Amino acid sequence: MEGKKTREEVEKSGMIDTWMKKHRMIYTGATKHPFILSIRDGTVDLEAFKTWLGQDYIFVRAFAPFVASVLIKAWKESDDCSDMEVILSGMASLNDEIAWFKSEATMWGVQLSEVVPQKANQDYCRFLESLMSPDVEYTVAITTFWAIEAVYQASFALCLEDGSKTPAALRETCRRWGNDGFGQYCNSLQKIANRRLGKTPDDVLTKAEVTLLRVLEHEVEFWNMSHGAA
Numbered sequence: 713m714e715g716k717k718t719r720e721e722v723e724k725s726g727m728i729d730t731w732m733k734k735h736r737m738i739y740t741g742a743t744k745h746p747f748i749l750s751i752r753d754g755t756v757d758l759e760a761f762k763t764w765l766g767q768d769y770i771f772v773r774a775f776a777p778f779v780a781s782v783l784i785k786a787w788k789e790s791d792d793c794s795d796m797e798v799i800l801s802g803m804a805s806l807n808d809e810i811a812w813f814k815s816e817a818t819m820w821g822v823q824l825s826e827v828v829p830q831k832a833n834q835d836y837c838r839f840l841e842s843l844m845s846p847d848v849e850y851t852v853a854i855t856t857f858w859a860i861e862a863v864y865q866a867s868f869a870l871c872l873e874d875g876s877k878t879p880a881a882l883r884e885t886c887r888r889w890g891n892d893g894f895g896q897y898c899n900s901l902q903k904i905a906n907r908r909l910g911k912t913p914d915d916v917l918t919k920a921e922v923t924l925l926r927v928l929e930h931e932v933e934f935w936n937m938s939h940g941a942a
């Protein structure tokens with residue numbers, strides 16, 4: 713019979729894997745959402761896609777300062793100087809991402825200056841802002857950062873798998889987050905998060921787990937917002 717794992721056993725396999733198993737339902741809800749499945753099976757409503765595009769541009773503009781706040785925490789609190797390089801590479805890809813959103817929006821006829829953030833987006837951005845506080849521990853922030861990136865990586869990688877019927881016009885979008893390089897970057901973030909979680913006091917561990925669950929809920933709401941808007 714399988715008993716409860718000791719903290720030492722959990723540390724060996726990595727806290728993130730343990731949490732992914734424990735919270736499998738909500739993780740699957742965030743990474744295999746009907747909106748993503750509609751891209752994958754080729755039935756996606758292009759109006760829903762355009763809604764997602766405009767809303768995600770606004771999200772990414774709020775996400776960049778959050779990542780900057782993680783960088784500051786890494787500089788102040790990290791026990792490994794290579795963490796900063798991984799976070800910086802994430803910031804550099806956000807710079808590309810913002811430029812990509814602008815050219816993609818032009819292609820789809822979406823006026824980014826006229827996009828009004830919807831409630832789910834506002835709530836998610838406010839949540840990110842709350843995590844920028846210096847009171848939030850680096851371990852909590854880096855776990856959050858990993859989760860946000862990992863949901864997009866897993867979701868869009870699904871649309872590139874063999875047998876998927878992703879429309880040609882959306883394949884580049886899927887490659888942006890579903891490519892192997894982005895997958896490796898997410899693995900690097902996961903490694904940092906696991907290392908920190910493995911040596912954090914129980915109260916911070918609980919905070920990180922709760923924050924991870926909030927991310928997954930916000931991601932589901934974000935997909936719902938795009939999917940339901942068509």
Ligand SMILES: Cc1ncc(CN)c(N)n1
Binds near residue numbers: 861864
């Ligand atoms: C809502 C959301 N979540 C995650 C990502 C990936 N940076 C994003 N662009 N937008």
